[in-house]
Amino acid sequence: MANVALRNVHKIYPGGVEAIKGINFEVGDGQFCVLVGPSGCGKSTLLRMVAGLETITGGDIDIGGRIVNQIEPADRDIAMVFQNYALYPHMSVYNNMAYGLRNRGMPKPEIDTRVQEAARILEIGSMLDRKPRQLSGGQRQRVAMGRAIVRQPKVFLFDEPLSNLDAKLRIAMRVEIRKLQRRLNTTSIYVTHDQLEAMTLADILVVMNGGQVEQIGNPLAIYQKPATTFVASFIGAPPMNLMPLRSDETETQFAGDGRATGEAAVLGIRPEDFVISSEPIAGGIALDLTVEAIERVGAETFLYGTRQHEVQGVAANPGELPPGEVIVRIPGAIAPAIGERIRAIAPRQKLHLFTADGRKRIDL
Amino acid sequence: MVEHRPWNDIIAYAILTLGVFIVAFPVYVALIASTHDAATVIGGNMPLSPGGRTLENYYRAIFVGGSRTSREPVGHMLTNSFVSAIGIAVGKIFISILSAYAVVYFRFPFRKTAFWIIFVTLMLPVEVRIYPTYKVVSDLQMLDTYAGLILPLIASATGTLLFRQFFMTVPDELLEASRIDGAGPFRFFWDTLLPLSRTTIAALFVIQFIYGWNQYLWPLLITTQDSMQTIVTGIKKMLVTTDELAEWQLAMATAVLAMLPPVAVVVFMQRLFVRGLVETEK
Amino acid sequence: MEKSAFFNNKLLPYLLLVPQLVITFVFFYWPASQALWQSFLREDAFGLSSEFIGLENYQALFAEPQYYKAVLTTVVFSTLVAALSLSIALLFATQADKNLKAAPAYKTFMIWPYAVAPAVAGVLWIFMFQPSLGTLARPLRAMGFDWNPLLNGNHALILVVMAAVWKQISYNFLFFLAGLQSIPKSVIEAGAIDGAGPMRRFWTIVFPLLSPTTFFLLVVNVVYVFFDTFGIIDAVTGGGPAGATTTMVYKVYADGRLGGDLGGSAAQSVVLMVIVIALTAIQFRYVERKVQY
Numbered sequence: 001m002a003n004v005a006l007r008n009v010h011k012i013y014p015g016g017v018e019a020i021k022g023i024n025f026e027v028g029d030g031q032f033c034v035l036v037g038p039s040g041c042g043k044s045t046l047l048r049m050v051a052g053l054e055t056i057t058g059g060d061i062d063i064g065g066r067i068v069n070q071i072e073p074a075d076r077d078i079a080m081v082f083q084n085y086a087l088y089p090h091m092s093v094y095n096n097m098a099y100g101l102r103n104r105g106m107p108k109p110e111i112d113t114r115v116q117e118a119a120r121i122l123e124i125g126s127m128l129d130r131k132p133r134q135l136s137g138g139q140r141q142r143v144a145m146g147r148a149i150v151r152q153p154k155v156f157l158f159d160e161p162l163s164n165l166d167a168k169l170r171i172a173m174r175v176e177i178r179k180l181q182r183r184l185n186t187t188s189i190y191v192t193h194d195q196l197e198a199m200t201l202a203d204i205l206v207v208m209n210g211g212q213v214e215q216i217g218n219p220l221a222i223y224q225k226p227a228t229t230f231v232a233s234f235i236g237a238p239p240m241n242l243m244p245l246r247s248d249e250t251e252t253q254f255a256g257d258g259r260a261t262g263e264a265a266v267l268g269i270r271p272e273d274f275v276i277s278s279e280p281i282a283g284g285i286a287l288d289l290t291v292e293a294i295e296r297v298g299a300e301t302f303l304y305g306t307r308q309h310e311v312q313g314v315a316a317n318p319g320e321l322p323p324g325e326v327i328v329r330i331p332g333a334i335a336p337a338i339g340e341r342i343r344a345i346a347p348r349q350k351l352h353l354f355t356a357d358g359r360k361r362i363d364l
Numbered sequence: 365m366v367e368h369r370p371w372n373d374i375i376a377y378a379i380l381t382l383g384v385f386i387v388a389f390p391v392y393v394a395l396i397a398s399t400h401d402a403a404t405v406i407g408g409n410m411p412l413s414p415g416g417r418t419l420e421n422y423y424r425a426i427f428v429g430g431s432r433t434s435r436e437p438v439g440h441m442l443t444n445s446f447v448s449a450i451g452i453a454v455g456k457i458f459i460s461i462l463s464a465y466a467v468v469y470f471r472f473p474f475r476k477t478a479f480w481i482i483f484v485t486l487m488l489p490v491e492v493r494i495y496p497t498y499k500v501v502s503d504l505q506m507l508d509t510y511a512g513l514i515l516p517l518i519a520s521a522t523g524t525l526l527f528r529q530f531f532m533t534v535p536d537e538l539l540e541a542s543r544i545d546g547a548g549p550f551r552f553f554w555d556t557l558l559p560l561s562r563t564t565i566a567a568l569f570v571i572q573f574i575y576g577w578n579q580y581l582w583p584l585l586i587t588t589q590d591s592m593q594t595i596v597t598g599i600k601k602m603l604v605t606t607d608e609l610a611e612w613q614l615a616m617a618t619a620v621l622a623m624l625p626p627v628a629v630v631v632f633m634q635r636l637f638v639r640g641l642v643e644t645e646k
Numbered sequence: 647m648e649k650s651a652f653f654n655n656k657l658l659p660y661l662l663l664v665p666q667l668v669i670t671f672v673f674f675y676w677p678a679s680q681a682l683w684q685s686f687l688r689e690d691a692f693g694l695s696s697e698f699i700g701l702e703n704y705q706a707l708f709a710e711p712q713y714y715k716a717v718l719t720t721v722v723f724s725t726l727v728a729a730l731s732l733s734i735a736l737l738f739a740t741q742a743d744k745n746l747k748a749a750p751a752y753k754t755f756m757i758w759p760y761a762v763a764p765a766v767a768g769v770l771w772i773f774m775f776q777p778s779l780g781t782l783a784r785p786l787r788a789m790g791f792d793w794n795p796l797l798n799g800n801h802a803l804i805l806v807v808m809a810a811v812w813k814q815i816s817y818n819f820l821f822f823l824a825g826l827q828s829i830p831k832s833v834i835e836a837g838a839i840d841g842a843g844p845m846r847r848f849w850t851i852v853f854p855l856l857s858p859t860t861f862f863l864l865v866v867n868v869v870y871v872f873f874d875t876f877g878i879i880d881a882v883t884g885g886g887p888a889g890a891t892t893t894m895v896y897k898v899y900a901d902g903r904l905g906g907d908l909g910g911s912a913a914q915s916v917v918l919m920v921i922v923i924a925l926t927a928i929q930f931r932y933v934e935r936k937v938q939y
Binding site for chain 3: 051053072073074078079080082083084086087088089090099100103104147151
């Protein structure tokens with residue numbers, strides 16, 4: 001049982017490329033931390049640095065109170081589940097799981113107990129004699145996890161383990177992983193590019209971009225109060241509508257608040273925070289949209305609309321927002337037709353405001 | 365290597381350098397020997413640095429021939445080696461691309477039988493059937509001819525298999541599109557298949573050229589006249605003299621010349637060579 | 647495996663096959679069957695008449711001590727060459743696999759002995775080890791060791807083995823390197839995380855996964871020793887001294903040169919054919935079952 005702390009961690013490749021630009025965060029004992037971000041943001045690199053598979057150029061990585069920068073992977077008391085499972089092709093499932101324990105000189109009976117127990121938990125007891133090539137993707141995944149579990153390490157590291165599975169299996173396995181981790185209460189760091197996976201699995205969510213941390217926190221908190229426009233558009237699907245405001249528009253819309261000081265800014269509204277209505281809305285935003293496309297997914301419908309310049313006859317909504325496409329979500333399946341004009345309103349407390357460069361949130 | 369131990373890399377470099385040394389040393393020694401005069405070489409105390417007789421030795425080797433042996437100058441042997449190596453490479457490519465084309469892209473009775481007939485030849489290298497083949501060549505009046513040097517060595521199936529494997533990876537849609545465009549078998553072969561096969565042909569050429577150039581037993585058997593010796597068989601004969609000491613420095617010069625073309629081919633066409641090697645052995 | 651798209655010409659395919667089939671028949675099947683047939687005959691001294699004697703040639707062959715000596719020499723030779731050149735090549739391949747910056751340059755260097763003709767390789771080595779003037783023979787003799795491959799059968803064999811190993815290293819190196827590079831890096835990393843040090847990882851993970859390549863190379867090396875080393879032997883020792891370096895192939899050649907026993911020579915050829923067919927068959931059968939990841 002241990003926590004993992006990253007203090008000012010840097011990684012610079014020999015060619016001069018800085019992949020990790022000073023990362024700080026801590027994962028408490030037993031917590032499930034997810035690193036999420038687009039391809040190339042450095043999340044896998046960071047994970048591999050925690051594992052010891054990549055060197056650390058600067059800063060410290062601390063596992064269970066011990067700085068592990070110079071310690072080899074085998075001695076860090078970690079276990080890793082790879083994206084392509086990395087099972088030993090020439091060994092049986094049993095031996096795949098027993099290998100790590102054998103290397104550490106554990107007596108045979110104890111190895112057997114652990115392997116059997118892990119096999120039971122993961123429901124792969126009937127496959128112990130098979131070779132990896134005889135197993136399906138999902139089964140191999142379980143064996144990979146079994147290999148990690150038997151070691152009873154301080155930390156589990158997951159490197160996009162579900163990416164190679166089909167969509168349905170991914171959802172099922174996601175739940176399994178979470179249940180397993182709760183049961184074993186082992187500190188875990190999990191890397192994914194899928195924001196949905198990230199949201200559902202994490203106790204602590206770390207959103208990364210370009211080698212830096214954009215935001216850390218509870219998934220729901222990040223969802224409700226994204227710190228930058230990157231986080232705002234990355235977390236949540238369909239993505240938040242982001243609309244640039246000119247300085248006069250910000251002034252008009254938010255000046256009364258005292259906080260927004262009349263500079264250019266970016267306004268964000270999530271599709272699900274809109275309501276179709278002709279009612280006036282004091283302090284909020286009303287948008288006149290022409291419906292361009294409709295997506296019905298059964299329980300809800302997404303409208304893609306373009307904004308018009310004129311805003312007609314509704315009080316308390318001065319200011320024109322520049323044209324652009326807006327996504328609106330409405331519950332159910334009944335929706336306006338294409339070409340229809342609708343008015344979508346959002347209340348003030350659902351508005352998000354960011355500085356013009358998108359790097360900072362302005363609280364309203 | 366996952367662990368990050370600096371002396372690990374040092375050991376690796378050391379071992380590899382040792383490897384290069386082992387590989388290069390015999391050739392280096394030969395090079396050096398080819399630059400000294402006879403006395404130095406035979407005396408038993410040849411230094412490891414170049415001597416001053418390079419031009420002289422090579423000139424003599426190529427154009428004059430050993431004075432004490434009545435051997436042909438190497439220049440002529442080089443020509444023979446070139447002709448036979450290129451003949452073998454081109455010949456093999458020619459017959460095997462045609463037969464692979466037939467076997468892959470046509471349906472006809474005994475197709476599979478034909479393939480197996482060709483395939484079996486993989487099993488027996490020429491060394492196993494030397495005297496009977498010799499008799500055939502002799503009966504066909506092909507002793508001491510280029511034809512005799514070349515033809516028996518293009519009989520094996522390596523080329524056919526290589527092209528067959530390659531043709532299998534060419535998408536069927538290409539053929540179908542060609543047919544719709546009105547192309548018959550010749551057009552398809554010439555306009556589409558052949559250009560696609562370029563790298564495979566080049567790879568096979570490299571391997572076969574080296575194979576043909578380095579042939580020893582077969583040319584030894586069927587050539588009796590000095591004028592038909594290849595450089596590889598010629599070297600051995602330079603060392604076998606009944607009463608005189610062999611002229612080692614010329615023999616080494618000859619050895620260097622014998623190595624030059626195939627090594628040059630390997631070095632400059634390395635990628636093709638590696639590919640050809642790996643593909644033919646599958 | 648068949649193409650689903652094909653041409654329907656009836657005559658053309660046969661025409662395309664003719665060159666290869668003709669050459670194959672004339673220079674392969676005909677001589678091979680001649681050899682087979684002749685092995686059952688005895689010809690008289692003038693080659694005028696021949697007599698069918700069934701397996702007598704074979705019986706005579708297997709009763710001949712020199713034949714056994716040739717067989718023994720061949721076996722010893724191939725074992726030594728295979729063991730040495732495989733291990734040395736594997737060592738170099740593992741070092742070259744380590745993602746060193748200079749690895750491509752090393753690779754180029756290691757490849758070139760392949761291009762050297764066996765006969766030429768033999769000449770190079772005999773030059774280095776020639777008792778009176780060889781560069782490497784001098785230190786040996788200086789140490790008091792009576793190095794003389796021209797007179798001592800064992801020395802001759804050692805020399806031929808060295809030359810053969812030298813030549814074969816590059817081929818094995820290439821294939822081992824390719825095999826090593828086909829092992830996914832993540833499997834090695836998983837091994838490291840599982841607590842296996844470099845040596846343990848090599849023997850428990852890398853080497854087993856390399857076994858198809860190793861087996862393939864083993865067969866190739868044995869075939870190489872049987873047949874391709876003719877040039878080396880002829881150049882270095884001429885099969886001597888006293889038959890110490892005469893392999894089975896060399897014996898066929900030498901016996902044929904002396905002339906006379908066409909039947910016996912044919913029988914030797916047939917024995918070689920059987921051996922190589924067996925080896926190739928093993929190779930094909932095993933290589934078909936390559937490990938899939």
